[in-house]
Amino acid sequence: MEKKENIVMFPYMAQGHIIPFLALALEIEKKRGCTITFVTTPLNLKKLQSSIPSNSSIVLLEIPFCSSDHGLPPNTDNTSVLPQSLMSCLDEASLSLKSPFRNLISNLVQHGPPPLCIIADIFLGWTAEIAHEFGLFHAIFCVGGGFGMACYYSLWLNVPHPKPNSNGEFSLLDFPEASTIHVTQMSENLRAADGTDPYSVFNKEALSEWMNSDGVLFNTIEELDTLGLAYFRRKIGGPVWPVGPVLLSAGGAVQEPGTMVEFYKEWLNAKPSNSVLYIAFGSQNTLSASQMMQLAMALDVSGKSFIWVIRPPLGVDVESEFKAKEWLPEGFGQRIKDQNRGLLEQKWAPQVEILSHRSISAFLSHCGWNSVFEAVSHGVPIMGWPMSAEQFYNAKFLEEEMGVCVEVARGPMCEVRHEEIVRKIELVMNATEKRKDMRKKVSEVRDMMKDAIRDEEGFRGSSVKAMDEFFNAASSTREKTKRGPNKYGQRR
Numbered sequence: 001m002e003k004k005e006n007i008v009m010f011p012y013m014a015q016g017h018i019i020p021f022l023a024l025a026l027e028i029e030k031k032r033g034c035t036i037t038f039v040t041t042p043l044n045l046k047k048l049q050s051s052i053p054s055n056s057s058i059v060l061l062e063i064p065f066c067s068s069d070h071g072l073p074p075n076t077d078n079t080s081v082l083p084q085s086l087m088s089c090l091d092e093a094s095l096s097l098k099s100p101f102r103n104l105i106s107n108l109v110q111h112g113p114p115p116l117c118i119i120a121d122i123f124l125g126w127t128a129e130i131a132h133e134f135g136l137f138h139a140i141f142c143v144g145g146g147f148g149m150a151c152y153y154s155l156w157l158n159v160p161h162p163k164p165n166s167n168g169e170f171s172l173l174d175f176p177e178a179s180t181i182h183v184t185q186m187s188e189n190l191r192a193a194d195g196t197d198p199y200s201v202f203n204k205e206a207l208s209e210w211m212n213s214d215g216v217l218f219n220t221i222e223e224l225d226t227l228g229l230a231y232f233r234r235k236i237g238g239p240v241w242p243v244g245p246v247l248l249s250a251g252g253a254v255q256e257p258g259t260m261v262e263f264y265k266e267w268l269n270a271k272p273s274n275s276v277l278y279i280a281f282g283s284q285n286t287l288s289a290s291q292m293m294q295l296a297m298a299l300d301v302s303g304k305s306f307i308w309v310i311r312p313p314l315g316v317d318v319e320s321e322f323k324a325k326e327w328l329p330e331g332f333g334q335r336i337k338d339q340n341r342g343l344l345e346q347k348w349a350p351q352v353e354i355l356s357h358r359s360i361s362a363f364l365s366h367c368g369w370n371s372v373f374e375a376v377s378h379g380v381p382i383m384g385w386p387m388s389a390e391q392f393y394n395a396k397f398l399e400e401e402m403g404v405c406v407e408v409a410r411g412p413m414c415e416v417r418h419e420e421i422v423r424k425i426e427l428v429m430n431a432t433e434k435r436k437d438m439r440k441k442v443s444e445v446r447d448m449m450k451d452a453i454r455d456e457e458g459f460r461g462s463s464v465k466a467m468d469e470f471f472n473a474a475s476s477t478r479e480k481t482k483r484g485p486n487k488y489g490q491r492r
Contacts, residue, residue, distance in 0.1 A: 004033055004034055004035045005032075005033075005034045005035070005115075005116040006034065006035045006036070006037055006108075006112075006113065006115045006116060007025075007028060007034050007035070007036055007037070007115060007116055007117055007118075007119060008037045008039060008105070008108070008115045008117070008118045008119070009021055009024070009025055009036060009037070009038050009039065009118075009119045009120075009141075010039040010040075010063075010101070010118065010119070010120045010121060010124055010127060011040065011121045011124075011141075011143075012094065012121040012122070012123045012124060013040075013041060013044060013077050013078050013079065013090060013094065014078060014079040014080070014283075014284070015078065015079070015080050015282075015283035015284070016079075016143065016282060016283060016284070016368055016369075016370055017121055017143050018040065018044060018048065018078075019248060019370060020141075020143040020219055020246050020247075020370055021038070021119075021121070021141065021143070022038070022048070022051060022052075022248065023246045023247055023248045024119070024141060024217075024219075024243075024246045025038055025058055026053070026056065026058070026248070027246060029056060029057065029058060031455075031467075032467075032471065034116070035057055035058075035059070036057075036058045036059065037059050037061050037108065037115070038058050038059065038060050038061065039061045039062075039063050039101070039104065040060065040061075040062070040063065041062070041063055041064075041065040041077040041097075042062050042064070042065065042077070043075060043076075043077045043078065044077055044078055045060050045062050047078075048060055061104065063097055063100050063101060063104060064100050065077055065093070065096070065097065065100075067093070069093075069096075070089060070090075070092065070093035070096065071089050071093075072086060072089050072090065072093060073086075076090075077090075079283075079284045080283040080284045080318075081318065081319065082284075083318075084188075084388075088189075088198040088199055088202065091123070091198070091199075091202040091206075092198065092202065094123065094124065095126070097124075098126055098130070101127060101130060102130050102133070105118070105130055105131070105134055105136070106134070109134050109136075114134065114135070114136060115136060116136075116137065116474050116475070116478060117131075117136060117137035117138065117139060117474040117477075118130075118131045118136055118137070118138050118139070119139050119140075119141050119217065120138070120139075120140060120141070120213075121140070121141065121143075122140055122141075122142050122143070122144075122149075122206070122207070122210070123202075123206045124206075125140060125206055125207070125208075125209025125210055125212065125213065126206075126209055128140075128209060128212040128213045128214075129212060132212075135481045137214050137473070137474040137477040137478065138212075138213050138214050139213060139214060139215050139216065139217055139241075139470065139474075140210055140213045140215075140216045140217065141216075141217045141219075142216055142217065142218045142219065143219050143246075143369060143370070144218075144219065144369045144390050144394070145218070145219070145220045145225055145228060145369050145372070145390075145394060145397065146218055146220050146225035146226075146227070146228020146229040146231070146232065146242070147178070147225055147227055147228035147393060147394075147396075147397040147401065148228070148369065148390035148391070148393040148394040148396075148397055149218075149228065149232075149390055149393075150175055150178065150227070150228040150231040150232060150393075151172065151175065151178055151181065151390065151392075151393035151396075152389060152390035152393060153207055153231075153232075153235070154172045154173070154174055154175045154178075154231075155172065155181070155186070155190060156190070156193070156200070156203040156204060156207055157174075157203075157204060157207055157208065158172070158173050158174065159193045159194065159195045159200050159204070160193070160194055160195060161193075164182075164183050167182075168182050168183045168184065169181065169182050169183075174231075174235065175231050177227050177230075177231070178227070178393070178396075179400070181393075184410045184411065184414070185386075185392035185393065185396065185410065186392065187387075187388045187389060187392070187411070188411075188413075210236050211236055211237070211238075213238065214238065214239070214473065214474075214477065215238050215239035215240065215241060215470065215473060216232060216236065216238070216239070216240050216241070217241050217243050217470060218232075218240065218241065218242045218243065218244065219243070219244040219245065219246045219369060219373070220242045220244045220245075220369075221242055221244050221245065221448065221449060221452040221462060221463055222242045222452070222462040222463070222466070223448050223451075223452065223462060224402070224445065224448060224449075225242060227401070228397075229242055239469070239470075239473060241466040241467065241469055241470045242452075242462070242463060242466050243463050243466050243467045243470065244373065244449075244452070244463060245373045245377055245449050245452070245453065245463075247352075247370075247373055247374060247377060248352065260350065261350045261353050264307070264343075264349065264350055264353060264354055264357075265353065265357065267307075267343060268354070268357045268359040268360070269359070270340075271305055271359040272359065273358045273359060274358070274359070274360070274361040274429075275304070275305055275359055275361055275429075276304070276305045276306060276307065276357075276359045276360050276361055277299075277304050277305070277306040277307075277360075277361060277362055277363075277364060277383075277425065277429065278306070278307050278351075278354055278355060278360050278362070278363045278364070278380075279295075279306060279307065279308040279309065279363075279364040279365075280308075280309035280349065280351060280363075280364075280365065280366075280371065281309070281311075281365070281366040281385070281387060282365075282366045282368045282371060282387070284318075285366045285387040285388065285412065286311040286312065286313055286314055286318065286412070287313055287314065287412060288313055288314045288315075288412055288413060289313040289314070289315075289327055290415075291313075291409070291412070291414075291416060292310075292313050292327050292328065293327070293328065293329065294416055294417060294418040294421065295418070295421060296328045296329050296332050297329055297418035298418040298419075298421035298422045298425065299336075299342065300329060300332065300335070301418065301419075301422050302422050302425045302426065302429075303341075304341075304361075304425060304429060305341050305342060305359075306341070306342045306343070307342070307343045307345065307349060307354060308342065308343070308344050308345070309345050309346075309347070309348065309349045309351075310322060310344050310345065310346060311346065311347055312327070313327055314412055314413075318347075322344075322346050324344070351371070351374060352374055355374050355375050355378045355380050356378045360378075360380055361380075361381075361428075361429045362380065362381050362382070362383055362425075362428045362429055363375045363380050363381070363382050363383065364382075364383040364385060364408065365382050365383070365384065365385065366385060366386060366387045366388075366391055367382065367384045367385070367386045367391040367392075367394040367395040367398065367405070368391055368394070369390075369394060372394055372398065373449075376404060376442055376445050376446060376449065377446055377449055378446070379439070379442050379443050379446045380442065381404055381405070381406075381428055381435070381438040381439060381442050382398055382404060382405040382406075383405070383406055383407075383408050383424060383425070383428055384398060384399065384405045384406065384407040384408060385407075385408045385409050385410070386407075386410060386411070387411060387412050388411075388412075392410065392411075395407050395410075402441065402445060403437065403438065403441040404438055404441050404442040404445060405438075406424055406427060406428055406434070406438070408420075408421060408424045409421075452464075
């Protein structure tokens with residue numbers, strides 16, 4: 001019996017990276033018949049075990065990591081449990097994984113057929129050097145979209161930034177097609193970056209290392225993201241493969257008991273079509289106390305039904321109990337309960353199942369790329385409230401280029417009034433021309449995404465072809481390696 005090809009996958013220690021890596025692993029396993037060795041740290045591995053479907057052969061491989069050795073609180077190896085002030089510590093700590101990863105790959109090569117390739121995270125570009133030591137093909141998997149990541153990449157590689165004009169805007173030096181960036185579209189650490197701070201040092205080195213990879217996979221589609229993909233093809237010179245949408249389908253992985261999913265379905269079934277606002281800000285973002293209060297007041301005034309995945313406000317331990325009496329308007333929880341108008345869910349809800357329900361009208365989101373694709377793939381327009389990283393540029397792209405988003409606010413510290421939030425809710429959810437236009441455009445994008453992954457007789461979508469090209473490149477490298485030393489002088 002012929003041995004299946006093995007692919008090593010290694011995401012960064014963040015839920016927003018681990019989830020799409022798992023989705024890609026499941027897709028490759030199903031459609032390409034490969035075995036997957038999924039490398040992650042001990043605590044992340046433990047959490048992932050319940051998310052691997054019972055019929056999957058994915059092997060979770062632990063790479064040693066102890067947060068206490070790096071000035072981090074004990075048992076913290078994921079951004080979702082860290083305050084913003086410690087994110088740079090985790091970045092630096094990730095560099096300690098180099099030696100254990102080299103040992104891990106050495107063991108795999110010595111005790112079995114060498115992997116076909118290593119697919120690593122955008123912040124783990126140093127793995128390319130290790131892959132090439134063993135004559136292995138290497139690819140970066142960028143879990144973000146082309147446009148948003150192009151802006152992010154450009155900003156971090158061109159620090160300090162150009163001086164903004166009197167309106168607070170400036171153009172990106174190597175990505176003028178992006179139009180202008182406003183200073184409010186930059187996270188606090190990016191605005192403060194001068195090239196010597198920890199974030200600048202880490203990002204410049206990590207993103208520069210993409211050049212050493214054999215190519216980059218993007219969780220996007222060619223037809224949607226031409227500007228961003230063209231930037232990277234120009235910038236890094238190597239192959240760029242848009243293979244999206246890479247998503248965990250509803251029920252694609254075990255995350256919560258089915259009873260919880262059924263509860264939301266029953267609640268939504270009782271609501272009219274396109275009547276409910278879903279609100280969630282991802283696995284590591286939250287609002288300030290004043291923003292939380294204003295959003296709750298807006299929901300009160302709007303009268304719309306909603307599901308809000310809520311976490312303690314900024315400055316409060318994310319794992320602590322949510323104190324509704326302190327952080328929400330007086331009587332808010334009881335009012336929405338009596339009216340059966342809203343649900344407050346602490347920390348997590350079955351997002352894919354919720355977004356796929358006919359009752360959902362719009363998604364108030366931080367514009368993380370996973371959430372964006374989960375919404376758009378189900379034809380749900382977005383109300384953008386970007387919080388950090390490339391989310392600001394995703395929101396810009398969704399609103400200015402795609403027409404499927406209305407931005408509500410920017411960042412976790414901006415001042416926003418509930419009257420303005422109400423106006424945006426009504427613009428997107430009431431029977432307005434804007435709502436009609438957004439729903440039309442989001443339906444077009446949804447169909448475009450479906451076409452990209454279609455694979456049937458007489459039609460192969462652009463993402464299917466891109467995945468073929470990636471596997472052909474990896475296989476070609478293996479054949480060349482078998483014939484003699486590779487371009488790095490090593491022989492396997």
